[in-house]
Amino acid sequence: MTASRKYHITTFGCQMNKADSERMAGILDEMGLIWEEDPYQADVILYNTCTIRDNAEQKVYSYLGRQAKRKQTDPNLTLIVAGCVAQQEGEQLLRRVPELDLVMGPQHANRLGDLLEQVLAGSQVVATEPIHIVEDITKPRRDSTVTAWVNVIYGCNERCTYCVVPNVRGVEQSRTPEAIRAEMEELAAQGFKEVTLLGQNIDAYGRDLPGSLPDGRHKHTLTDLLYFVHDVPGIDRIRFATSHPRYFTERLIQACHELPKVCEHFHIPFQSGDNEVLKAMARGYTQEKYRRIIDKIRELMPDASISADAIVAFPGETEEQFENTLKLVADIGFDQLNTAAYSPRPGTPAALWENQLSEEVKRDRLQRLNRLVEVKAAERSQRYAGRLEEVLVEDVNPKDPSQVMGRTRGNRLTFFKGDLGELKGKTVAVKITEVRAFSLTGEPLLDRVLVAN
Ligand code: SAH
Ligand code: SF4
Ligand code: F3S
Secondary structure, three states, rough: OOOEEEEEEEEOOOOHHHHHHHHHHHHHHHOOOOOOOOHHHOOOOEEEOOOOHHHHHHHHHHHHHHHHHHHHHHHEEEEEEEHHHHHHHHHOHHHHOOOEEEEEEEHHHHHHHHHHHHHOOOOOEEOOOOOOOOOOOOOOOOOOOOOEEEEEEEEEOOOOOOOOHHHOOOEEEEOOOOHHHHHHHHHHHHOEEEEEOOOOOOHHOOOOOOOOOOOOOOOOOHHHHHHHHOOOOOOOEEEEEOOOOOOOHHHHHHHHHHHOEEEEEOOOOOEEHHHHHHHHHHHOOOOOHHHHHHHHHHHOOOOOOEEEEEEEOOOOOOOOHHEEEHHHHHHHHEEEEEEEEEEOOOOOOHHOOOOOOOHHHHHHHHHHHHHHHHHHHHHHHHHHOOEEEEEEEEEEEEEEEEEEEOOOOOOOOOEEEEHHHHHOOEEEEEEEEOOOEEEEEEHHHHHHEEEEE
């Protein structure tokens, strides 16, 4: 019944959504559907959605509107909304877009096969009830053949006052170390070289798994997991995201320092550089603690690259408090910073507060912060000039097909002349000749392919 039908998935939002989309695509492949690049040629359209800010949510509705119109003339079209908007809106989405066939929350991603069967049998289905996430058995259809995401913990138990994630992703659910290692071994067997371990709050890994040590510590932590998976043969690089300053430990920093495959790149969102604002956000740390974490990282790994997320114009944020964020950014010097103006989200405490700031203040602060970020990132980039960097080649440079692109261990995008067929999946020593704020260009030392497989 599904044979030769064509599907398309459009993914919005974060790495968790990208990983979920790859697993859902794997399920559809397994069912005999065929990937179609052009959403307007596909018979099954799946939007994997994000609702972190209002503009992310609105974007989904505009895409959906166009497909819903198409369905009016093509009733065989199957329209699916998955991910975080699906979870947030649930049945209300059906009232808003009656043409939808299936609305499914992120916890149901691995159940897509069953749910689609119900749709094809003629039902309109909503799957948003909280469930225990089933360990998936299908092979994801991965975007890359070099780097892969591996989920280690789903959900989030924090209650940051601005954030919808706990509402839409549910409570923390860790996968077992054995399942994670088995997935990495499978990836290595398929030729993948780099793995990014994923969790919304990856430092929470293991606290929901059974077992504790005689000293009362949890038996399973992110640090222990890194030691446990580190020697998977064939995997050359390991990354992890996203770290939470509240739970980030010295033991973890020590492990990253000790374990050669773990890349010296840390993504640790700070959100604000002001202690009062951090308190109102319910983040559970101070800006001093954040600085101590970065100091400790740099003590052991002076060259480590540091990235983060920050929010400007949180309700009640004064000019002075905003300047504390600027000060933190100026002092630390991030290699990259994702910035956003605060956006009130349904079902979160801060959305109900009366001290919301105007759009004008939001725009102004965001611009000022972004200008500083660019200056600082350009400064940080300078340290690469003339240096030899290890670049794992992933793809061609989409803007110049005579070049390939890859990343340094510090996660800087790097371009150099070369042939993808020859270099894909190889780690090449590249002499950096040009530095920009967020990317580098260099010359390969091709007699120095570091890991030739
Ligand atoms: N789990 C991660 C972040 C997840 S959401 C953490 O704890 O840091 C990704 C980023 O979106 C956040 O770091 C935050 O900077 C931003 N964000 C989340 N909710 C937001 C909101 N309501 N308005 C603006 N930015 C928001
Ligand atoms: Fe959201 Fe906070 Fe959880 Fe991050 S830690 S996902 S910001 S609630
Ligand atoms: Fe967006 Fe959901 Fe990720 S809201 S940022 S896709 S967890």
